[in-house]
Amino acid sequence: MNKPLRRIAIFCGLLVFALLLRDNWIQYVQADELKNHDKNRRVLIARYGQPRGNIIVDGQPITGSVETNGTDFKYKRTYKNGPMWAPVTGFASQAYDANQIEKLEDQILTGNDDRLFFNRTIDMITGKKQKGGDVITTLNGKAQKAAFEGLGDKKGAVAALDPRTGKILALASTPSYDPSKFAGASKKDEEAYNALKPDVDKDDPMLNRALRQTYPPGSTFKVVTAAAALENGKYTDIDGPTDSPDPWKLPLSTQPLPNEGDIPCKNASLRQALRFSCNTVFGKLGDDLGKDKMLEEAEKFGFNEEVFTPVRADASIYPEKMDQPGNAMSAIGQFDNRATPLQMAMVAAAVANDGKLMKPYMIDSLRAPNLNTIEQTDPEEMSQPLSSENAQKLQSMMETVVKEGTGTSAQIPGVTVGGKTGTAQHGVANSKNPYAWFISYAKGDDGSPVAVAVVIEGSDTLRGDIAGGKLAAPIAKSVMQAVLETASDK
Amino acid sequence: MSSSTTNTTTISTAGPPSRRNTELAMLVFAVIIPVFAYANAGLALSDEMPSGMLSYGIGLGLLAAVGHLVVRKFAPYADPLMLPIATLLNGLGLVLIWRLDQSKRLAQRAENAGQVFAASAPNQLIYSALGVALFVGVLILLKDHRLLQRYTYISMVVALILLILPVFFPPRFGARIWISIGSFSIQPGEFAKIIIAVFFSGYLMVKRDALALASRRFMGLYLPRGRDLGPILVVWGMSILILVFETDLGTSLLFFGLFVVMLYVATERTSWIVFGLLMSAVGAVGVATFEPHVQQRVDAWLDPFAAFKTGGSDQIAQAMMAFGSGGVFGTGLGQGNSDLIGFAANSDFILATVGEELGLAGTMAILLLYGLIVERGVRTALAARDPFGKLLAIGLSAAFAIQVFVVAGGVMGLIPLTGMTMPFIAQGGSSVIANWALVAILIKVSDTARRPAPTPAPTTDAEMTQVVRP
Numbered sequence: 001m002n003k004p005l006r007r008i009a010i011f012c013g014l015l016v017f018a019l020l021l022r023d024n025w026i027q028y029v030q031a032d033e034l035k036n037h038d039k040n041r042r043v044l045i046a047r048y049g050q051p052r053g054n055i056i057v058d059g060q061p062i063t064g065s066v067e068t069n070g071t072d073f074k075y076k077r078t079y080k081n082g083p084m085w086a087p088v089t090g091f092a093s094q095a096y097d098a099n100q101i102e103k104l105e106d107q108i109l110t111g112n113d114d115r116l117f118f119n120r121t122i123d124m125i126t127g128k129k130q131k132g133g134d135v136i137t138t139l140n141g142k143a144q145k146a147a148f149e150g151l152g153d154k155k156g157a158v159a160a161l162d163p164r165t166g167k168i169l170a171l172a173s174t175p176s177y178d179p180s181k182f183a184g185a186s187k188k189d190e191e192a193y194n195a196l197k198p199d200v201d202k203d204d205p206m207l208n209r210a211l212r213q214t215y216p217p218g219s220t221f222k223v224v225t226a227a228a229a230l231e232n233g234k235y236t237d238i239d240g241p242t243d244s245p246d247p248w249k250l251p252l253s254t255q256p257l258p259n260e261g262d263i264p265c266k267n268a269s270l271r272q273a274l275r276f277s278c279n280t281v282f283g284k285l286g287d288d289l290g291k292d293k294m295l296e297e298a299e300k301f302g303f304n305e306e307v308f309t310p311v312r313a314d315a316s317i318y319p320e321k322m323d324q325p326g327n328a329m330s331a332i333g334q335f336d337n338r339a340t341p342l343q344m345a346m347v348a349a350a351v352a353n354d355g356k357l358m359k360p361y362m363i364d365s366l367r368a369p370n371l372n373t374i375e376q377t378d379p380e381e382m383s384q385p386l387s388s389e390n391a392q393k394l395q396s397m398m399e400t401v402v403k404e405g406t407g408t409s410a411q412i413p414g415v416t417v418g419g420k421t422g423t424a425q426h427g428v429a430n431s432k433n434p435y436a437w438f439i440s441y442a443k444g445d446d447g448s449p450v451a452v453a454v455v456i457e458g459s460d461t462l463r464g465d466i467a468g469g470k471l472a473a474p475i476a477k478s479v480m481q482a483v484l485e486t487a488s489d490k
Numbered sequence: 491m492s493s494s495t496t497n498t499t500t501i502s503t504a505g506p507p508s509r510r511n512t513e514l515a516m517l518v519f520a521v522i523i524p525v526f527a528y529a530n531a532g533l534a535l536s537d538e539m540p541s542g543m544l545s546y547g548i549g550l551g552l553l554a555a556v557g558h559l560v561v562r563k564f565a566p567y568a569d570p571l572m573l574p575i576a577t578l579l580n581g582l583g584l585v586l587i588w589r590l591d592q593s594k595r596l597a598q599r600a601e602n603a604g605q606v607f608a609a610s611a612p613n614q615l616i617y618s619a620l621g622v623a624l625f626v627g628v629l630i631l632l633k634d635h636r637l638l639q640r641y642t643y644i645s646m647v648v649a650l651i652l653l654i655l656p657v658f659f660p661p662r663f664g665a666r667i668w669i670s671i672g673s674f675s676i677q678p679g680e681f682a683k684i685i686i687a688v689f690f691s692g693y694l695m696v697k698r699d700a701l702a703l704a705s706r707r708f709m710g711l712y713l714p715r716g717r718d719l720g721p722i723l724v725v726w727g728m729s730i731l732i733l734v735f736e737t738d739l740g741t742s743l744l745f746f747g748l749f750v751v752m753l754y755v756a757t758e759r760t761s762w763i764v765f766g767l768l769m770s771a772v773g774a775v776g777v778a779t780f781e782p783h784v785q786q787r788v789d790a791w792l793d794p795f796a797a798f799k800t801g802g803s804d805q806i807a808q809a810m811m812a813f814g815s816g817g818v819f820g821t822g823l824g825q826g827n828s829d830l831i832g833f834a835a836n837s838d839f840i841l842a843t844v845g846e847e848l849g850l851a852g853t854m855a856i857l858l859l860y861g862l863i864v865e866r867g868v869r870t871a872l873a874a875r876d877p878f879g880k881l882l883a884i885g886l887s888a889a890f891a892i893q894v895f896v897v898a899g900g901v902m903g904l905i906p907l908t909g910m911t912m913p914f915i916a917q918g919g920s921s922v923i924a925n926w927a928l929v930a931i932l933i934k935v936s937d938t939a940r941r942p943a944p945t946p947a948p949t950t951d952a953e954m955t956q957v958v959r960p
Contacts, residue, residue: 004758016861023902026813027853035817039795071598
């Protein structure tokens with residue numbers, strides 16, 4: 001009987017061998033995948049097992065951690081002035097995962113990042129608990145406050161950039177939410193979270209309007225059209241007359257493109273056209289340049305591409321496929337043309353920075369618990385949508401808008417301000433409240449420290465370009481003032 | 491022996507050394523390692539030495555000492571590895587169960603379900619003591635394993651009764667595999683595996699020639715006569731049927747494997763393997779088509795993480811994540827979160843705790859310990875001199891190996907989960923007691939196998955015997 005016994009011995013050996021192989025497969029080969037599986041609660045347990053690192057603005061944390069007595073999670077996230085900072089921080093909830101910076105920089109904040117390995121090892125040897133690192137943002141607290149308070153109870157968003165570097169200075173979105181309300185995993189947190197869902201709260205407070213919502217940019221897009229005209233040599237003299245009949249019929253149509261109100265647009269110069277926001281002049285400009293050139297210029301400004309700040313911003317759209325009248329309408333920021341507030345701030349920033357568009361970013365550096373910097377973001381040039389010379393011409397045009405055009409309410413005494421208003425029609429046959437836009441920049445001796453875009457989803461029935469000037473421009477002004485003040489403090 | 495010059499037997503009297511002192515030395519480790527593990531888990535969980543440490547150490551030490559002394563006295567030539575490995579696994583199992591007893595999460599879970607959370611480790615310690623008592627009982631009362639041959643047909647009846655009984659008791663966790671009297675309950679399947687091995691050994695020893703030779707050749711297979719195969723088929727078929735109705739898949743698989751292995755060893759005919767595999771394929775497909783329980787388990791095996799989308803049990807997924815999170819070296823005892831698996835964390839899924847807290851290294855060590863027990867069992871079968879002992883030893887070893895494979899494979903997602911317990915480690919009275927009995931029988935067989943042949947009778951009439959020879 002020994003021969004079959006030996007075979008059975010081999011069979012038993014194979015059974016054990018199969019188990020060993022399988023064990024190596026799941027505990028060595030697949031280990032990382034299983035360890036970081038999004039259903040693996042240990043990720044959350046680790047995330048809240050020690051105080052999380054903080055998100056820092058102006059050297060002060062805008063987040064915190066508080067000890068709780070839960071079975072799974074020892075610490076809970078807290079937020080200072082949560083609603084104001086929510087579009088920047090995102091949330092970190094024991095029950096509902098995390099998003100935006102809280103999610104993207106989770107490894108640093110929990111201290112699990114590979115770059116913190118050395119710190120962890122030292123802590124382990126000295127018996128200290130693991131600590132998370134900090135995320136230092138580029139934001140400006142005063143500008144953020146001005147933006148958030150300026151928006152008030154209106155629905156809208158503000159994005160502000162430093163045109164010279166691309167640093168994001170303000171990112172506000174209203175109505176907002178307080179991420180502290182559902183940072184835990186209790187019944188109360190669940191209720192708070194469910195109340196924020198878009199199908200419960202129609203205002204969708206968790207939508208980050210500054211980055212994730214696209215609006216028709218309206219007349220603010222005329223800045224891009226003007227840039228395309230200058231860049232393509234269609235007109236070189238901004239004060240010379242243009243070939244612009246008034247009324248001007250849309251191509252392939254008998255429909256005239258109307259101007260808002262009774263304004264002098266016939267053969268108006270580019271400066272005057274921008275000052276009065278002439279639809280006829282810019283509509284015809286877009287048509288004369290053609291769709292391809294318009295598309296090319298829009299894409300140089302960053303349209304049709306997502307931006308990672310590192311928080312993702314939706315791609316703004318200049319449609320690639322449309323007919324001739326569609327292109328003419330898009331040239332004045334209507335039709336299917338859409339932009340995020342961040343995108344329009346980038347347009348203003350590129351003009352203000354003499355034509356050079358810097359890549360927007362909101363994380364300045366990552367810091368280890370021992371305060372060593374482990375990563376520093378360097379400003380990066382994204383594109384050059386227009387030449388320095390043309391940019392200065394466009395600046396001059398935008399400054400006229402603020403000095404004596406539709407944007408006078410953005411004037412700051414003693415400071416050069418350029419801007420453009422916009423009111424975007426919205427809804428079928430312009431039936432809904434329009435969006436009020438304002439994009440602007442302020443300029444000092446050493447270039448422009450701030451460019452800002454403000455959008456307000458129609459808070460009242462004001463029509464016409466005056467809406468952007470009346471509703472949005474004062475907010476832009478206070479944001480610019482806040483930035484200028486902090487700059488002069490330094 | 492000075493008289494060996496006149497020895498005419500073919501068996502040498504110079505048998506293998508008894509190795510009892512080796513066993514003692516190993517037992518010391520088998521007690522010390524779990525005691526350290528206990529201290530480790532206690533320190534990790536509450537930053538202080540666990541209060542029961544001294545009594546635990548003494549308790550485990552006493553069990554080991556009693557086991558060792560009885561082996562020394564009643565099975566002096568037994569294999570020296572089996573008792574230490576069983577002690578070590580049992581001791582580590584106790585630590586793991588104690589560690590899961592401290593889980594706030596499991597306590598919370600029981601509270602949410604309206605139950606009182608009771609610590610399992612004290613019960614497990616009592617069961618371990620009972621197991622060692624049965625181990626001692628078997629060693630003392632079973633003078634020779636061949637005595638079991640007498641009970642071939644009685645074991646058949648007992649096994650069938652044990653298997654049928656749970657049908658009359660209410661199911662727990664979806665399986666009717668318990669007999670409960672008051673608060674006391676046993677899982678007869680664990681004992682049935684030993685008793686069925688006894689029956690198969692006794693029956694096959696008698697019938698093996700008939701089974702192997704008196705058969706007709708049919709399509710390249712040797713088909714035995716019905717009257718030889720009948721009783722085995724009846725026992726096997728009934729156990730499978732009953733177990734299917736009790737939805738205890740693991741035990742059905744175990745019995746089937748046992749059946750094929752023993753038949754193959756007894757008849758030495760490979761065609762039995764083919765025959766067995768065919769039957770198992772037919773059985774598996776048949777059961778899977780009408781048993782939704784089985785289908786669920788196969789689905790859960792194919793995609794463990796689907797449970798998060800479709801509802802259902804996420805135990806396999808949780809176990810996989812526990813293994814993955816443990817990685818190569820593990821989190822350390824008491825520092826994992828394997829209690830996320832839920833109510834079966836300390837029984838069916840206890841290997842996941844090993845995986846998470848002791849890592850790949852620890853899990854492989856545990857699997858190798860099981861492999862070693864099986865290896866000693868197979869070695870015993872090879873060394874045994876009587877066919878009954880050979881069959882019994884290989885049957886028990888194979889049953890042990892298959893059980894370990896089915897449970898560990900199920901928990902690690904290698905095969906569909908079938909619901910059995912890791913021998914010695916998992917919480918569960920019947921399992922611990924039955925496996926101690928199994929080890930006792932193996933030790934008894936190995937004692938007989940390794941025992942040196944008795945000294946030949948005085949050789950004064952050796953020449954006379956030779957004269958008689960033709």
